[in-house]
Amino acid sequence: MSSENLGLALKMVGVGKRYPATIAVDNVDFEVYAGEVHALVGENGAGKTTLMKMLAGSFNDYTGAIFINDKMVKLTSPSIAKSYGIGMIYQELSLAQPISIAENLLVGRLPRKGLFIDRDKMVSESKRLLKTVGLDLDPLLPIEDISQHEAQLVEIAKVLGTNPCILVMDEPTSALSQEEVERLFKIIAKLRNRGMAIVYISHHLPEVFKVADRVTVMRDAKKVATRNIGEVTREEIVHMMVGRSIKELFTKEKREVGQPRLEVKGLSRYGFFHDIDLQLHAGEILGICGLSGAGRSELAQVICGIEKADAGTVLLDGEPLDGLPMAKRVLRGLGYLSEDRKREGLALRLAMDDNILSAVIPKLKQGVVYNKRSGKPKAMQLIEELSIYPPDLDRTAGNLSGGNQQKLLLAKWMAINPKVLILDEPSRGVDVGAKMTIHETIERLAHEGNAILIISSDLPELVRLADRVIIMRKGHFTKIMDQSECSEESLLLAANTEVRV
Numbered sequence: 001m002s003s004e005n006l007g008l009a010l011k012m013v014g015v016g017k018r019y020p021a022t023i024a025v026d027n028v029d030f031e032v033y034a035g036e037v038h039a040l041v042g043e044n045g046a047g048k049t050t051l052m053k054m055l056a057g058s059f060n061d062y063t064g065a066i067f068i069n070d071k072m073v074k075l076t077s078p079s080i081a082k083s084y085g086i087g088m089i090y091q092e093l094s095l096a097q098p099i100s101i102a103e104n105l106l107v108g109r110l111p112r113k114g115l116f117i118d119r120d121k122m123v124s125e126s127k128r129l130l131k132t133v134g135l136d137l138d139p140l141l142p143i144e145d146i147s148q149h150e151a152q153l154v155e156i157a158k159v160l161g162t163n164p165c166i167l168v169m170d171e172p173t174s175a176l177s178q179e180e181v182e183r184l185f186k187i188i189a190k191l192r193n194r195g196m197a198i199v200y201i202s203h204h205l206p207e208v209f210k211v212a213d214r215v216t217v218m219r220d221a222k223k224v225a226t227r228n229i230g231e232v233t234r235e236e237i238v239h240m241m242v243g244r245s246i247k248e249l250f251t252k253e254k255r256e257v258g259q260p261r262l263e264v265k266g267l268s269r270y271g272f273f274h275d276i277d278l279q280l281h282a283g284e285i286l287g288i289c290g291l292s293g294a295g296r297s298e299l300a301q302v303i304c305g306i307e308k309a310d311a312g313t314v315l316l317d318g319e320p321l322d323g324l325p326m327a328k329r330v331l332r333g334l335g336y337l338s339e340d341r342k343r344e345g346l347a348l349r350l351a352m353d354d355n356i357l358s359a360v361i362p363k364l365k366q367g368v369v370y371n372k373r374s375g376k377p378k379a380m381q382l383i384e385e386l387s388i389y390p391p392d393l394d395r396t397a398g399n400l401s402g403g404n405q406q407k408l409l410l411a412k413w414m415a416i417n418p419k420v421l422i423l424d425e426p427s428r429g430v431d432v433g434a435k436m437t438i439h440e441t442i443e444r445l446a447h448e449g450n451a452i453l454i455i456s457s458d459l460p461e462l463v464r465l466a467d468r469v470i471i472m473r474k475g476h477f478t479k480i481m482d483q484s485e486c487s488e489e490s491l492l493l494a495a496n497t498e499v500r501v
Contacts, residue, residue, distance in 0.1 A: 006034035008070065009166050009197035010055070015064030017050050024050040026221040027064070032166065032197045037188060039200045039208040039229070042218035042241055043403070043431035048201055051218070052168050056088045057081030068166070087164025091171035091402070091429055092342070093155050095143045102126035102139035105158045129157040134183045148175045148340070149292055156184070160191075167191065168199040173207060174429045177292030177457065178492060185211055203431050205234050206460075217241055241432050255443075257467065258282030260318075261451040262334075262420045264303060267312030272298040273475040276312070280420065285442065285452040287466030289459070289491050295475040296455045297339060300422050304336040305329045316420060330359055333419035337409055337426060339455075345409040348398035352388070353379040355397050356411045375415075382411035387437055403434030410438060414445070421445065422453045427461060439465060459488040471495055 012030040016023070025047045032038045040048045054062045060076035067073070068084050075081045081088075095104045102122050103110070111121040126139035133153040143151060152175040159167065169188075173181045188211055192198060202208055208215055209229060217224040217240040224240045262280040267273070273295035280286050288296050301307045303314050305326035314321045321329050326336070338344035346355050356379040357364065357372060364375050376393060383391050386407040388400070397408055406427065413421055426442065427435040442465060446452050456462050462469050463486050471479040471494040479494045 006195055008032070009034040009036075009068065010199075011067040011070075012051070012055070013065045013067070015051070015054055015062055015066065017054060017059055017062050023221050025054070025062075028218070028221075028223045030216060030223065031226075032199055034165075034197050035192055035195045036214065037192055037198045037200055037212045039202065039212035039215040040218065041202065041205070041208060041215060041237060042224075043433040046218040046241075046431070047221040048218050049170060052088070052170065052199065052201065055081065055086055055166070055168065057086070082162065082164075085163075085165035087159040087162055087167045089156055089159050089167070089169045089172055091174055093151055095151055095155060095158075097144040098142055100140050100142055101130070101137060101146070101154055104143055104154060105129050105139070105161060107158075125161075129161045130154070132160055133157045133187060134180075147292075149177060149180060152176055153180065153184075156187075164196070166197045166199070168201070170201045171203065171429050172200075173202070173204065178495075179291065181207070203429065203435070204458075205237060205432075208237075209234065238432055255283050255285075255446055255467070257284045258449065261316065262303070262453070263315040263318075265313050265315075267299070267302060267314065268310050269298060269302050269307060270310045273302075273472075276477060278470065278477070280451045280453055282449045282451055283446055284467050285446050285454060285465050287462040287469040288453065288455045288472055289462055289469050289495055290472035291495050292457075293474075294472040294495075296472050297424055299472070300336060300424055300453070300455055304334060304422060306336070327362075330416055331362060333416065335359070335413035335416050335418040335421045337413050337421070337423045339425040339428065341405055341409045345412075346397045346405060349396060351394050351396055352383065352400075352408060353393040355408055356382055356415050359412055359416050378415060379411075382414055385414075386411050386441060403430040406430050407434060407437060410441060414441075418445075418450055420451045420453070422455070424455045425457065426454060427456075427458060435461075459491050462491060463487060 008031055010032040012028065014027050014029065015025060016027050017025045028051060030051065042048045053059065055066065055075060057075040057078045057080050065072055066075055073084055105126045106122060111118040111125065123139050130137055130139065133156050135150060135153050137146065137150065156172060172184060176184065188198060200212055212229050214226060214228055215232065215237065216226040217237060219241060258281055260279045261282050264276055264278045267276040276299060290296050298307065302309050305321065305324055316332055316334055342348060347358065353372065353376055357375040360375065361370055364371050379393060388404050388407050388411065397405060400408060427438050442452055454462065454465060466486065467483050469481045469486050469491060470477050471481065473495060481490065481494065
């Protein structure tokens with residue numbers, strides 16, 4: 001039975017949302033059938049998240065009309081939206097860190113025995129919800145004690161527990177490993193077969209083609225087109241999104257590779273990785289690929305001085321860094337772009353220039369006084385180089401779109417004039433246009449002689465950028481692959497192989 005036979009679950013007609021200085025959504029029509037996965041794509045700032053926030057009841061001043069199951073509704077609050085069966089899974093998790101998984105899963109509907117919480121029922125219901133997303137965790141664990149990818153799955157289970165009829169998933173795979181992504185796709189297929197209407201927002205076009213029935217493209221607050229997924233190509237979607245060919249997105253130039261800049265010898269952090277050796281050369285882009293839990297991020301954090309090594313040594317241009325804190329390693333030219341821009345990378349309440357200059361404050365001091373004004377020209381130059389929008393030094397980082405926040409974080413580490421730059425998931429959760437800018441910047445930095453280490457779960461990113469890729473599994477390097485050997489398939493196969501180098 002086709003989704004059309006099940007009828008329209010959602011119809012938005014001429015909807016719009018205006019802010020004082022901009023139009024976020026401009027007269028958009030959008031429809032989703034019951035039993036359909038409808039992908040919604042576009043660059044950051046295109047309006048897709050604002051469109052879905054209207055559906056979630058985040059605004060009481062939107063224009064146009066919204067119909068749910070052929071009934072016109074006015075969605076002026078999140079509680080009203082939930083009452084009509086709208087479930088929202090946001091990219092930014094809404095889980096409370098200090099309290100338990102169970103309390104997060106059942107917030108607002110905890111089972112009770114009289115005046116008290118029925119803990120046995122709370123635990124059993126939580127285990128049932130966790131099972132729907134393939135998790136086998138103790139429901140009484142606090143959220144702060146689980147990993148980011150586990151928290152992402154808990155968030156999905158939490159929303160599914162409200163039994164929505166329309167489910168919106170905003171970048172649901174951003175923190176998931178490849179195995180977990182496949183598990184999520186199976187969950188989505190089951191939900192679709194039960195007649196649920198699913199809106200799937202993603203910047204990963206291979207995911208869109210794998211999971212969606214139809215796709216709608218937005219650009220500059222307007223709807224560009226809606227197509228059946230079998231009647232459109234990836235190249236056509238990219239062109240509709242950014243106005244540039246996908247060929248421009250995947251061009252690779254040859255670079256000259258120089259002397260070793262970063263050397264790691266026998267490095268270990270017990271319980272995470274063991275006896276790691278690597279060399280990273282001037283002008284080289286070296287990738288590290290591995291499944292979730294392989295120890296990739298932990299290795300980067302030890303190299304950068306965030307965590308201490310139990311054994312081994314790290315050298316920058318032949319000089320040992322052992323015992324130096326991160327701040328002193330930064331002053332020597334070692335930068336680290338964290339995978340979590342909001343919690344670890346940026347100060348969201350501070351202005352763009354404060355964020356960019358935060359890693360070079362010691363260089364801008366005159367005695368004990370921090371002279372921010374002297375750094376403003378450099379900050380503005382980086383904003384222009386990375387096309388960060390709006391180009392306003394005084395704008396707070398938290399008011400930027402996700403893609404512009406990621407470019408701002410990259411600008412922060414470019415400001416130190418790095419010799420070695422370690423990038424942990426450099427394009428996670430950004431649109432095609434922002435990814436293009438980030439990739440072009442990474443390649444330019446390598447051409448200028450910087451040594452770049454990329455840790456990424458985005459296999460096409462590694463295939464496109466890396467000169468070599470090291471496969472990491474369970475805390476060990478298992479294989480080193482030259483660029484000529486690398487494909488998405490070969491990297492995935494190697495990541496699942498036990499043999500060590």
